[in-house]
Amino acid sequence: EAGVVQSPRYKIIEKKQPVAFWCNPISGHNTLYWYLQNLGQGPELLIRYENEEAVDDSQLPKDRFSAERLKGVDSTLKIQPAELGDSAVYLCASSLGQREAPYNEQFFGPGTRLTVL
Amino acid sequence: SQQGEEDPQALSIQEGENATMNCSYKTSINNLQWYRQNSGRGLVHLILIRSNEREKHSGRLRVTLDTSKKSSSLLITASRAADTASYFCASTWFDQLTFGKGTKLSVIP
Known part of the structure; x- marks a missing residue:
């Protein structure tokens, strides 16, 4: 069974440029998460989707970050414009969801390492 | 902001x-869950301990949980070079995981 797929794996851009990350969750997983992981830190939640609905986006910097999960399957996270401080690893994870699996186990993709110059 | 704290931040041991x-x-x-992250890779789920459990074993892993102290420990026995990675705990409240900063483990062959 395929795991969570993310692309690209690496991205280098100039500051003020836009960038987008793509995630395809495990088939059948209703819940999708985007995390930000700075160097030497643990992941921090940016946004959580239940199917196509963003149910927790309180930590998403909405002035420059946006996300969508239009058909409730794959998702895109966008930054526009990117700043130097956005350099980090962006992780996507998926899970069955609270209803199907009360003891939530999240499955993570390999992440996209973003470098903003 | 991150909720948990891991201790130590870095650990180096012999195989x-x-x-x-x-x-x-x-x-x-x-x-509470523990995850492992190899350099440049995503997180891999290791073990989960429920709030009403005090200890759990899985292979070479042993996890304890003390809810009165709000603390947990992860023991890896008979370590191998392949165990070299960063280890994160994640406290779970319904569908939300909150990760700590991690412990970087180096196992020297």
Whole structure:
């Protein structure tokens, strides 16, 4: 069974440029998460989707970050414009969801390492 | 902001020795999970302990949970070079995971 797929794996851009990350969750997983992981830190939640609905986006910097999960399957996270401080690893994870699996186990993709110059 | 704290931040041991990592959290939990992250890779789920459990074993892993102290520990016995990675605890409240800063483990062959 395929795991969570993310692309690209690496991205280098100039500051003020836009960038987008793509995630395809495990088939059948209703819940999708985007995390930000700075160097030497643990992941921090940016946004959580239940199917196509963003149910927790309180930590998403909405002035420059946006996300969508239009058909409730794959998702895109966008930054526009990117700043130097956005350099980090962006992780996507998926899970069955609270209803199907009360003891939530999240499955993570390999992440996209973003470098903003 | 991150909720949990791991201790130590970095740990270096010889192959065959045991490695112990500690984690503290601040609020109520349904369960606590431990994840491993190899350099440049995503996180891999290791073990989950429920809030009403005190100890759990899985292969060479042993996890304890003390809800009165809001702390957990992960013990890896008979460590191997392949155990070299960063280890994160994640406290769970319903569908939300809150990760600590991690412990970087180096196992020297």
